[in-house]
Amino acid sequence: MGCICNCFVGLLNSVLLTVGIGFVISGAYLNINGNSDCEKVLTTPLIVMGGLLLILSLIGIMGTSCSSTFCMYIYLTLMFLLILGVIAFTIFVFMITNHAVGKAIADSEKVIEPKNPMDFSNWLAKKVNKEKNWKKIKSCLIDARLCTTDEYKLEFNFLVLVDQVPDIEVYNKSLPALQEACCKPPDVCGFTQKNKSVWEVPKSGPSSKNKDCKKWSNDGDKMCFECDSCKVGVVENLKREWKALALINICLLAFLILIYMLGCCAFCC
Secondary structure, three states, X not given: OHHHHHHHHXXXXXXXXXXXXXXXXXXXXXXXXXXXXXXXOOHHHHHHHHHHHHHHHHHHHHXXXXXXXXXXXXXXXXXXXHHHHHHHHHHHHHHHHOXXXXXXXXXXXXXXXXXXXXXXXXXXXXXXXXXXXXXXXXHHHHHOOOOOOOOOEEEXXXXXXXXXXXXXXXXXXXXXXXXXXXXXXXXXXXXXEOOOOOEEOOOOOOOOOOXXXXXXXXXXXXXXXXXXXXXXXXXXXXXXXXXXXXXXXXXXXXXXXXXXXXXXXXXXO
8 A cells, every 4th residue: 555655646746846847947938038027927936836846746756766754754744834835825815806705804803994996905905006016017017018909918917819899889898807997988987989099088078076087098008007997907807817826726735635645645654
C-alpha cells in the first residue's frame, strides 16, 4: 500500500512541478515582453506561485523517491499550510464577491460602512474607489482600448472580439456591461448620440442631476472613465472574475487534499 501511495504522490508531484515551471515561464515572459505595467500585473504572482509549487513538488519527489522521512515531514507540513492558505483565500473571495454575505457579516459585527456613490459596502469596492488604485485601473482600461470596437481588444483582462455594428441602437444593445458603464454617458443624462463615440449635450443641459453627466467627455481618453457608473462596472467585472477564480481554487484545493492524503498514507507506511 505504501509503495502504491509513493508512486501516486510522485506522479502527482510531477504534475505540480510541470505547473510550477509553466507559471514561472509565463511570469518571466510577461515581464520581458509586456508592453505596459497592466500587462505585467500578473508577473509577480505567477513567479511566486510557480516558485512555491516548484519547491514543494521537488521536496515531495525527493521524499518519495529517496524514502526520506525528514523530507516527507517538511513536505506534508508545507502542504498543510498551503491547503489552509487556499481555503482562507477562497473564503475571502467568496465574502467579497457575495454582497449578501458581506452585508450580513458587517451587520453582525455592527460595522457602519461609509456611504459612497457606488452603493457597495464590501472590501473590493472600497479598493477600486481609492483614487490611487482608480488611476491605475483607468490607465489599464485606456491602454486596453476598452472603448475601441474595430479590432481585438482587451476587456479589462480578457480578450474579446467586438463586432462592428453599423446601427447605433443595435450597437448599444451589444455593448458588454463594462463598456456600457465606461464608454457612454448614463441614459438619465438625456444626451443625443451622434455616432458610436460622440454624444451631444442638450442645449438645456443634462436632463438629470446625476454627477456622471458632468464627468462625461467625448475625448477618447476620458469618456466616462471618471464616472461612478464606470467604477461600479469595474467592480462587477472583478466580481465575476474572482468568482471564476474561486471555482479554480476549489478544484486546486481538491487536488492538494488528494496529494496530502496520499502523502500521509506514504508517510505512515
